[in-house]
């Protein structure tokens with residue numbers, strides 16, 4: 001029998017006191033060996049591996065319905081891959097680096113190095129859409145960097161949160177890794193703590209408040225946010241392949257993923273062909289909707305109402321809507337067909353806001369420059385996708401847009417690149433996890449100067465009282481610079 005690190009829904013004092021205890025343990029520990037870092041990472045792998053059946057149950061309970069394949073892919077195997085990648089590379093990542101020395105001191109044995117030191121206790125606040133991925137993917141870098149962690153899973157994933165709070169103490173000392181559970185009030189208290197670093201995953205709107213709160217203690221932030229990820233289909237694209245790749249992305253998690261293709265820009269003359277091909281493929285993947293175990297539900301009634309309202313608004317504003325499947329009127333689940341919303345007017349929610357659910361906007365264009373202008377006029381996206389065989393156009397799109405990450409002739413797969421940093425830019429976030437850059441993000445990059453065997457300053461006349469000769473020498477140096 002194990003005990004939780006903190007009671008359910010702890011108050012502000014309890015959270016702050018626990019953070020202090022974790023920080024004191026961190027300070028008392030001194031350098032964190034590679035062996036201990038790997039051991040912590042391995043224990044995370046074991047926790048996910050040994051409990052995978054239970055994880056599938058609790059996540060499905062939180063969603064209303066989610067197929068175990070989806071959960072095993074997204075919330076078990078994907079974080080396991082990130083953790084194992086960190087285990088494999090942490091020795092190399094944490095090695096101090098020799099850096100260029102300081103002239104003329106380097107002539108007398110002085111040298112410089114860069115050390116990666118753990119920051120202390122890192123807070124990780126997750127979302128409901130990938131409730132364990134959003135905790136354990138950043139955790140790979142956090143533990144690899146030698147930190148301790150306090151995690152707050154989403155209040156919209158109560159079953160997963162409760163399970164995690166009970167499971168973690170079976171693998172970790174509560175001063176290494178603790179879990180905080182509770183509602184929105186606890187989430188607010190949690191993100192206001194004086195962490196040594198805070199990783200927040202969520203929407204851009206809430207992130208603004210997180211950043212204001214973090215300012216009180218100058219807490220460094222990694223913000224993993226969302227937004228509309230544009231998918232640009234060039235005239236040189238193979239439409240069958242494009243449809244297949246976009247559909248392969250769209251099948252996941254009922255469309256509730258931050259890097260989901262949100263708006264597809266299509267050459268005007270190919271829109272109907274795209275819709276026909278997409279519908280034909282989609283209906284083979286999902287021949288029914290209500291009760292279909294392969295479809296992940298919209299996570300809760302509030303999100304369902306939000307989506308229904310957006311679709312109704314687009315319809316009322318004149319957008320053509322293709323609904324790929326039908327809801328059984330007697331069904332009580334929240335599984336929904338995918339809606340293709342064609343050319344939603346600019347003022348509608350579908351056109352302006354992240355959709356995050358079973359709907360995708362299709363926008364016709366005549367000239368690619370219109371698309372780039374539109375994308376660049378909006379907030380910087382988390383992901384951008386380009387389809388086309390025209391290499392010059394590919395480079396043009398890459399060179400004239402900015403997004404967190406990009407896939408060329410595919411969607412979403414860049415998130416699985418454990419050796420490549422993942423993160424947003426501008427309104428889609430700041431900071432990264434994954435790979436050496438993620439490790440560096442959760443480390444303090446400490447410059448260390450080692451003095452040499454002799455200091456030439458006195459001999460060179462560089463000390464006060466300053467001579468005229470030294471002044472002339474300095475002036476000549478500046479002129480030559």
Ligand code: NAD
Nearest residue numbers: 127128154155187188191202203206209224225226227258
């Ligand atoms: P949200 O911003 O509404 O909530 C995120 C979390 O923050 C929740 O757990 C919530 O309890 C908490 N929260 C809400 N208000 C808070 C406050 N004032 N102070 C502290 N905490 C607060 O987002 P959501 O609906 O849970 O998730 C969907 C959003 O997350 C989408 O925008 C999606 O794109 C984004 N997302 C991004 C990534 C990524 O890796 N970049 C991954 C998943 C989701």
